[in-house]
Amino acid sequence: MLNAVPLPAVLTLAAALFCIGLFGALSRRNLIGVLMGVELMLNAVNINLVAFWRYFEARYITGQTFAIFIIAVAAAEAAVGLAMVIAVYRHYVTVQADEIDRLRG
Amino acid sequence: MLANYAIVGIFLVAAISFPLIPLVLAFFLRPKRPTPLKTSTYECGLEAIGDVHVQFKVQYYLYALAFVIFDIEVIFLYPWAVAFQVVGLYGLIAATIFLLMLFAGLLYEWRKGALEWV
Amino acid sequence: MDALTIPPVDLGLIAPLLVVVTWATGLLLVDTFFIPVGRKKLTGYLAIAGLVVAGLVGLPLWGVSGSTFGGMVRLDPFALTLTWVFLLIGILSITMSLDYLPRQDIEQGEYYPLIMFAVSGMILLAQGADLIVLFLGIETLSITLYILTGFAYPRLTSEEAAMKYLVLGAFAAGFFVYGIALIFGATGSTRLSEIGAYAADRDLGDTNLTLLLGGAAMVLIAFSFKAALAPFHMWIPDVYQGSPTPVAAFMSVGTKGGALAALVRLLFEALPTLNAYWLPVLAGLTALTMVVGNLGAIAQMDVKRMLAYSSIGHAGYVMLGVMVAGEQRGPEAFIFYILVYALSNLGAFAVLIALEHQGEEAWQLDDFAGLYQRQPLLAVAMAIFMFSLAGVPPTAGFMAKFYALTAAWEGGLPWLALVGVLTSAIAAFFYLRVIIRMFMTEPEGEPAPELNRGLTIDIVVAAAGTIIIGLIPAPIFALVERSAVALGG
Numbered sequence: 001m002l003n004a005v006p007l008p009a010v011l012t013l014a015a016a017l018f019c020i021g022l023f024g025a026l027s028r029r030n031l032i033g034v035l036m037g038v039e040l041m042l043n044a045v046n047i048n049l050v051a052f053w054r055y056f057e058a059r060y061i062t063g064q065t066f067a068i069f070i071i072a073v074a075a076a077e078a079a080v081g082l083a084m085v086i087a088v089y090r091h092y093v094t095v096q097a098d099e100i101d102r103l104r105g
Numbered sequence: 106m107l108a109n110y111a112i113v114g115i116f117l118v119a120a121i122s123f124p125l126i127p128l129v130l131a132f133f134l135r136p137k138r139p140t141p142l143k144t145s146t147y148e149c150g151l152e153a154i155g156d157v158h159v160q161f162k163v164q165y166y167l168y169a170l171a172f173v174i175f176d177i178e179v180i181f182l183y184p185w186a187v188a189f190q191v192v193g194l195y196g197l198i199a200a201t202i203f204l205l206m207l208f209a210g211l212l213y214e215w216r217k218g219a220l221e222w223v
Numbered sequence: 224m225d226a227l228t229i230p231p232v233d234l235g236l237i238a239p240l241l242v243v244v245t246w247a248t249g250l251l252l253v254d255t256f257f258i259p260v261g262r263k264k265l266t267g268y269l270a271i272a273g274l275v276v277a278g279l280v281g282l283p284l285w286g287v288s289g290s291t292f293g294g295m296v297r298l299d300p301f302a303l304t305l306t307w308v309f310l311l312i313g314i315l316s317i318t319m320s321l322d323y324l325p326r327q328d329i330e331q332g333e334y335y336p337l338i339m340f341a342v343s344g345m346i347l348l349a350q351g352a353d354l355i356v357l358f359l360g361i362e363t364l365s366i367t368l369y370i371l372t373g374f375a376y377p378r379l380t381s382e383e384a385a386m387k388y389l390v391l392g393a394f395a396a397g398f399f400v401y402g403i404a405l406i407f408g409a410t411g412s413t414r415l416s417e418i419g420a421y422a423a424d425r426d427l428g429d430t431n432l433t434l435l436l437g438g439a440a441m442v443l444i445a446f447s448f449k450a451a452l453a454p455f456h457m458w459i460p461d462v463y464q465g466s467p468t469p470v471a472a473f474m475s476v477g478t479k480g481g482a483l484a485a486l487v488r489l490l491f492e493a494l495p496t497l498n499a500y501w502l503p504v505l506a507g508l509t510a511l512t513m514v515v516g517n518l519g520a521i522a523q524m525d526v527k528r529m530l531a532y533s534s535i536g537h538a539g540y541v542m543l544g545v546m547v548a549g550e551q552r553g554p555e556a557f558i559f560y561i562l563v564y565a566l567s568n569l570g571a572f573a574v575l576i577a578l579e580h581q582g583e584e585a586w587q588l589d590d591f592a593g594l595y596q597r598q599p600l601l602a603v604a605m606a607i608f609m610f611s612l613a614g615v616p617p618t619a620g621f622m623a624k625f626y627a628l629t630a631a632w633e634g635g636l637p638w639l640a641l642v643g644v645l646t647s648a649i650a651a652f653f654y655l656r657v658i659i660r661m662f663m664t665e666p667e668g669e670p671a672p673e674l675n676r677g678l679t680i681d682i683v684v685a686a687a688g689t690i691i692i693g694l695i696p697a698p699i700f701a702l703v704e705r706s707a708v709a710l711g712g
Contacts, residue, residue, distance in 0.1 A: 014404075025390070025394060031386065034390050035390075038393040042396070042397055045401045045403075048401070048405070049404045049407065052404065052411075065184065066358075068180055068183070069355060069359065070400055072181065073358070073396075075174060075176075075177035076174065076177075076366055077366060077393050079174050080389065081390075082170060083166075083170055084373055084385055084386050084389060085386070087376055087377075088383070088386055091382065195229050206248065209251070209252055212256075216252075216255040217255060
């Protein structure tokens with residue numbers, strides 16, 4: 001059963017998910033959508049890590065532990081991001097990224 | 106290997122057809138006599154008024170954010186639980202330190218009033 | 224189940240880090256429970272005390288080399304010296320915030336523990352010997368900085384800057400971890416030394432080499448973003464302009480120091496054998512960074528934005544040291560430059576704070592007109608910082624630039640050193656412009672507000688440091704030489 005799904009297939013899935021997240025983060029105008037895209041990117045990485053762990057010998061436990069760290073850090077980032085979206089929303093009354101443009105680039 | 110997928114496939118087909126068949130049958134067998142009342146969104150209950158994007162109380166978000174943080178951080182206890190038998194005292198100390206840090210966060214939140222529903 | 228062998232943990236090796244983190248956590252609670260609103264300066268003093276204690280705890284560790292937590296965290300003179308530099312950056316940033324926050328009506332006790340947490344992230348970056356630790360360090364630093372950037376709530380520019388920084392930062396984090404996952408897939412380890420050994424020992428084969436290179440490229444993109452190397456520098460001017468000035472000051476030196484310290488380790492412990500691949504890319508990025516940063520600064524009439532662009536340019540000079548860190552002079556130049564840049568830049572930002580009135584921004588070039596007549600000492604201090612940033616002798620900035628350029632020249636990148644010299648010449652133009660405004664034009668507008676104690680200490684320390692290191696650099700040279708030995712060997 002170990003190699004029922006070949007590693008490249010899983011890696012392709014992760015890469016696809018990462019690209020979807022990347023596209024989402026770049027193309028969404030809604031800030032929540034951007035954060036969701038980023039979250040998708042991070043979760044794609046988790047798939048990668050766990051796949052590598054499964055495919056290697058089990059002694060490379062690093063893959064699993066790192067995935068846990070990523071989940072935790074992603075949650076912290078999301079919490080800060082959402083708190084900021086709320087703060088921005090209460091002032092601008094919008095979550096559309098391109099309507100928030102007081103600073104000139 | 107393919108056999109494994111076949112089982113998944115059979116399950117998939119069964120799972121889809123199980124609700125689909127009664128729905129299709131009902132569509133053909135049922136009498137059709139629509140009245141305005143029947144086609145309304147809620148046959149019993151009130152029509153929704155206004156926009157769905159109402160502003161919730163800010164406490165709601167604070168609760169949600171605090172929940173996200175604490176809910177996810179507990180994931181670090183999971184490896185400890187799995188390896189509980191072998192990590193012994195060292196694991197216990199490490200987990201205690203970790204929980205103390207979470208507790209510090211909780212204390213902070215409590216003191217800041219984020220846990221109160223005003 | 225087999226008994227698990229737990230790697231020996233030597234907490235002594237992470238003593239400064241441990242002090243900073245526990246102190247910050249404790250301070251957060253002490254602040255919320257015991258320190259009344261309106262007396263939050265006390266929290267600031269306690270935070271400074273914590274950073275000083277962390278520095279003192281590090282003293283007996285001088286000369287110690289070792290790793291702990293199964294090789295995930297390393298202590299050597301390189302890390303220790305950088306730790307001290309980071310603690311100094313933290314102390315100076317807190318000192319200049321003490322009066323800034325109440326003046327801007329944004330005084331919250333959490334500010335000071337947050338700075339401490341950011342410093343702990345930087346220390347972790349200097350000590351990390353494992354990609355996971357580097358990730359945690361970079362995220363500790365970044366997430367606290369997102370909050371600090373938005374600290375001037377409800378000022379809209381601050382919130383907007385924080386939001387931009389967060390979105391782009393989270394983006395970079397995604398690239399970083401994806402890169403790490405690929406490197407892990409290629410080598411089966413996240414330990415820097417093991418990756419290096421794996422890449423050196425055997426023929427990688429096409430698949431693994433592709434994975435490793437792809438991973439390294441993504442990690443490099445993330446680092447370039449954090450350290451603001453062109454073309455990943457776009458966020459810098461907006462974020463600096465919007466964030467509270469002390470935070471911008473802290474960010475300009477902190478993220479660079481932390482991220483590039485980690486980059487030194489990554490390049491020379493994990494990827495030295497792939498040197499042929501990354502060196503040209505990084506050299507190109509560095510050249511572009513120096514050009515873009517310094518050319519961009521010329522167009523700015525807003526001094527805060529000018530300093531933002533100048534910080535991009537300086538990232539390029541720091542990179543000169545990073546790229547030749549395989550030689551003895553590389554890490555030396557790196558540490559020396561970070562220290563000198565920290566002093567000069569924090570000083571320049573402190574002068575900006577002194578000129579900033581309640582709620583309104585006074586960073587236009589015209590606001591500096593005739594500063595010499597209004598506040599002679601402030602103008603002289605600003606002139607020292609500008610000379611230092613421009614690299615004019617006898618200031619420390621000249622020594623630092625000279626050091627970095629010669630390191631690059633001797634390290635086999637003479638063309639890059641030439642680019643550095645040329646861009647420095649361009650840079651002199653916009654730094655001297657500020658000085659000319661201060662000394663040669665008539666004052667317009669009211670005199671600058673009274674300097675308060677925290678800012679005065681800050682400016683005096685920074686100016687004195689800049690001059691003294693410029694005149695008598697020998698002790699600092701000796702220090703950085705001994706710090707660099709461990710890494711070169």
